[in-house]
Amino acid sequence: MSLLIVGTMAFDALETPFGKVDRIIGGSATYAAWAASYFTKPINQVSIVGGDFPEEEMEALSARGVALEGVEIVPDEKSFFWSGRYHMDMNTRDTLVTDLNVLARFDPKIPESYQGSDYVMLGNLSPAVQISVLNQLRTRPKLVIMDTMNFWMDIAMDDLRKVLGMVDLLMVNDSEARQLSGEYSLVKAAKKIQAMGPKYLIIKKGEHGALLFYEGKIFSAPALPLEEVFDPTGAGDTFAGGFIGYLSHVDDISFESMKGAIIAGSAMASYCVEKFGPTKLKEISAQDISARVSEFISLANFEVKA
């Protein structure tokens, strides 16, 4: 099936306890497209970059089945740039620099050739941009998923509520779920968020895995226990890309399929964090992914005798 991904394509500068990189490809749509490309094609990419964004990166994505007609290039400007430093626990980070550059004028136009996309992922962007994308789609996709962050809850709650009413699935981390709902218990938080619109809710808990809520049901996905996380940047976007790429591949949005999709997304994210930026995502094979999925199966599988 066809998959539409909207998000950033950017440069990041990163500092982790394991090292430092000054300028590496980043952005939610970059990570998501790489991850999804192992499962489905075509991928209809929507983003904006400056004249500095490398041609090789575009060619590499294109070779993976990623259509780039929806990626606006502004030759005389710079791409979005983010710089951050991770703390020892790798769960908290300080933003050092955020240069919006071309992102400040991001007003995506969905190309005619992208109409009819079956699956849609709205990366973390201003809710107004997310709404604009959905309003341009002439046929309702089979599934629309979105990411967001606490920043939009702080400054654009009205728009955020509007887009929440238009999507099928929201994915946020645990602290964002608590902020959005005002509830500490994630079970209570899920009920309140589902009442805002999304039938499906995924709460990401980092090293503790993820929870999927749908109607009264819950699925608890483990995270792969890792000796070290080298660089967590992009793990959430990689998870989202693997998740929706898998769903687009199996073309089934039942609760059961979504469980498999969470494991697929988790497997991709577990690779992502092994090297700086999307480096590792570009190196793996389908066999590597199967092997990682098998690790999740052994990790979670159990039997209880009567």
Added chain:
Amino acid sequence: MSLLIVGTMAFDALETPFGKVDRIIGGSATYAAWAASYFTKPINQVSIVGGDFPEEEMEALSARGVALEGVEIVPDEKSFFWSGRYHMDMNTRDTLVTDLNVLARFDPKIPESYQGSDYVMLGNLSPAVQISVLNQLRTRPKLVIMDTMNFWMDIAMDDLRKVLGMVDLLMVNDSEARQLSGEYSLVKAAKKIQAMGPKYLIIKKGEHGALLFYEGKIFSAPALPLEEVFDPTGAGDTFAGGFIGYLSHVDDISFESMKGAIIAGSAMASYCVEKFGPTKLKEISAQDISARVSEFISLANFEVKA
């Protein structure tokens, strides 16, 4: 199989955001025996109480198949008393009062009738007491598991290392595993702790479930997402009791059995937290436990398509 449990039998005063109770039965061996009694008998209880410990509680345990010959009663003294207040997140608590009372002189003598116990659980006690118990056992049990806490790491590390070298399985929470090993990554922490003696290690992560480490293998058990935790007191001891009770029942200490035991223990703990003290543990039926185990199966079960 026969199960030996060593730990406290006590009174607790508890304050949670949901209510307050001035004096309720508590103690690690109390919770563990109630939980284990749903799976196995006989249970050989080793503890110490004062003259104030209620006869009805002893009778109720006895009716569940718990032998009390190893429970020393000191008529003119008081039972161990602990009082604590939980914070809103229910993960952190302040100790308000710790009156050791009879516990200060606890020097357990293992009755002759307890010799040959197949499974042994050493509740959280001074490592010296744990060592003394193991030294009194004439035949090596099939499995010895132990609990401990940060307090003993602070004040009795030498003895703690000694007892770690004598047991098969340690269960601690994540912050205790980090303190004991000096490693933040739980995978690295597990390797260091296993090198101290216990072949098996369970790291409890509260609302995030538990991890079991054995040789190179890891099992990640989910926790049941709960709307509210009414009172977390005793949840860890209940988990331990359900865990070893299940193992004693199936009489198999393979990695596969231990996975089932963790789910059994988690099911018992999920009941424990629903009411103050061990109240709920006394009310449930075998059917309730099966139903809760089934909830864990649906929660964790998934399939990934190729």
